[in-house]
Amino acid sequence: MGADITDTQFQAALVLGGEGRSDEVRGVRLAALQTALVKASAEGNFRRTLVFHHVVKEAEAFAAGLPDVAAQLHAADPELYPGAIRADWLCGEHKPLHRRRVLAEFAEGIAADGTVVEKSYVSSAKVLGEGVDTKNCDSVYFADVRGSMPDLVQAVGRALRMQPGQGKVASLVVPVLLGPGETAETMLTSKAYGGLAKLLEALRAHDARIVEALAEPQAQSRTKGVQSRSGGQDGEGVGGGRGSCGLSAPARALLKFSTPRDPALLAAFINLRVVNPEHEHWRRGVEAAALYNRLHGNLRVPFTYRVPAGDREAETEAEGWPASLRSFPLGQWVADARRLYARGEMNTDRIEQLEKLGMVWSHFDLAWEEGLAAARGWTTAHGHLLAPLDATHQGYRVGIWLKNARAAARKAQEIEQRRAEGLPVESSAGAMTQQRREQLEDIDPSWCPAWPVTWQRRFHLVRLHLDEGGTLPTAAGDVVRQGEDLGRWVTSVRHGWDKLTGVQQWMCEQVLGIEPATGDEKPKPRTSQADKWATNLAAAQQFYEREGHLNVPRKHIETLTTGGEENNGSSEDQERREERRDVPLKLGAWINNQRSRAATLTPERIEQLSAVGMRWT
Known part of the structure; x- marks a missing residue:
């Protein structure tokens, strides 16, 4: 169990600096540790707790002051905290007879005067690994994890061999004294968690599997203590009761804290500070990246x-950031990580760590994934991926994104065609990969047609209309879907049948049942600009031949007879005479327009008008 301790007096003493690290500071620290022990034993229902110290005088002082602390807590909350406790201490200089007496009273829960106590505590220094019998002890409190790793490994092994009773567990409790500005979120870099990391390293020496299992994200940590299964031989105390996953139930919930922990943060702590200890700069970067992702939702x-x-100016912005990460260059750290990844110089463990945090290795890939997600959303809402240029999905400009994607796909097709023909390819930059094309085709196979997207979109909407039981719209305004006038489109297809490709004609005829328009249904061809010029020029020539000049009044209307010749009497001439008709032309306005546009007329047209008496000024 990791017990977080935030003591304002202790933190204030630390802020004082070197002069503050005196007996007074150590006294405040000791009081915080005593309070944490009584609280942890009450919440964890520990009855026999062995307290591990590194310094003999601290073990003695801890035991001497513990009853007063327990009495104060009992007075504040009698239901939670015990009313009577027993506290003693042992060290290597105590004689065997004294040790046996102290441990006997500890095991039986009876003080020297015969008083029965609810909880017993023994503070020890340098005796836990010397063969001392700790029978009936159900918990060990590591008030100090200083010392060599072999000594700590031996102490942990001794704790794991304790037998508190069949079906029970022995708990190892490690207090974490948080310094100024430190919180539970700073466990990757905080020195306060160094003791916990050191203890877990010692525990790993006995059973690496259960500790390394913590490096994988697990369920949110609960508020009870660290537990390891009792019983068994050295190194096997945590191995009983295997489940289907190969780990015992206590192993699956091995590490617990007095306050809840983010599973991902806990896994990173085990991985970076216990299993694969990393350089401090890397750990700070991982911690900063995790917090940034939590605050912004991305990396x-x-x-x-x-x-x-x-x-003060950045007080609001700095909310949620620990003091240990102030001014950390996270942007540069992330960029360096990307460069190492691109060069293939980053090991797989670090890659996995960053990917679990949501690392973005390439902004180009990220932009593609965002566009692809928007394309899927737009298709779900509209039934196709033939979005118009101004289409958006949740604010994302999916229409423009698809336009660029089609350009990239067509460039890839062009490159493939050139290679098939044996022609050189200058560059494949900007061409779409086959994988990305398949991703879009999985959404809508017709997303990139060979003809205009608007045509394909209207075809698709007409097909949907027919599939829903509707009839083929044939007039403008009959059916409008997604802003498209389907009747107008069907009419344009019938009238422009000859302009369609063979595939388009087959699709319209076989899928939609559209037939080309007959000659009578087709509208008369529109007069071209060249034909209009020729007609007005003929009217000007007619006026000039009749009047001898081209001073045409602005509102003058000239009637021009068009059609066949009048002098033949054949049946063909008769048909031509039937086609003859009089056309009124606004010749005066046309002459004025040509005079004002003289600078833009071609030399040929200027010459034609000048030949019939055109006055340009």
Whole structure:
């Protein structure tokens, strides 16, 4: 169990600096540790707790002051905290007879005067690993994890061999004294968690599997203590009761804290500080990346971004950032990680760590994934991926994204065609990969047609209309879907049948049942600009031949007879005479327009008008 301790007096003493690290500071620290022990034993229902110290005088002082602390807590909350406790201490200099007496009273829960106590505590220094019998002890409190790793490994092994009773567990409790500005979120870099990391390293020496299992994200940590299964031989005390996953139930919930922990943060702590200890700069970067992802929902960190310094101007922005990460260059750290990844110089463990945090290795890949997600959303809402240029999905410009994607797909097709023909390819930059094309085709196979997207979209909407039981719209305004006039489109297809490709004609005829328009149904062809010029020029010539000049009044209307010749009497001439008709032309306005546009007329047209008496000024 990891017990977080936030003591304002202790933190204030630390802020004082070197002069504050006196007996007074150690006294405040000792009081915080005593309070944490009584609280942990009450919440964890521990009855026999062995307290491990590194310094003999601290073990003695701890035991001497513990009853007063317990009495104060009992007075504040009688239901939670015990009313009577027993506290004693042992060290290597005590004689065997004294040790046996102290441990006997500890095991039986009876004081020297015969008083029965609810909880017993023995503070020890340098005796736990010397063969001392700790029978009936159900918990060990590591008030100090200083000392060599072999000594700590031996102490942990001794704790794991305790037998508190059949079906029970022995708990190892490690207090974490948080310094100023430190919180539970700073466990990757905080020195306060060094003791916990050291103890877990010692525990790993006995059974690496259960500790390394913690490096994988698990369920949210609960508020009870660290537990390891009792019983068994050295190194096997945590191995009983295997489940289907190969780990015992206590192993699956091995590490618990007095306050809840983020499973991902806990896994990172085990991985970076116990299983694979990393350089401090890397651990700070991982911690900052995890917090940034939590605050912003992603790891798209600008290159110039630094963790806020926490001054008054940035107080709001700095909310949620620990003091240990102030001014950390997270943007540069992320960029360096990307470079190492791109060069293939980052090991797989670090890659996995960052990917679990949501690392973005390439902004181009991220942009593609965002566009692809928007395309899927738009298709779900509209039934196809033939979005118009101005289409958006949840604010994302999916229409423009698809336009660029089609351009990339067509460039890839062009490159493939050139290679098939044996022609050189200058560059494949900007061409779409086959994998990305398949991703879009999985959404809508017709997303990139060979003809205009608008035509394919209207075809698709007409087909949906027919599939829903509707009839083929044939007039403008009959059916409008998604802003498209389907009747107008069907009419344009019938009238422009000859302009369609063979595939388009087959699709319209076989899928939609559209037939080309007959000659009578087709509208008369529109007069071209060249024909209009020729007609008005003929009217000007007619006026000039009749009047001898081209001074045409602005409102003058000239009637021009068009059609066949009048002098033949054949049946063909008769048909031509039937086609003859009089056309009124606004010749005066046309002459004025040509005069004002003289600078834009071609020399040929200027010459034609000048030949019939055109006055340009």
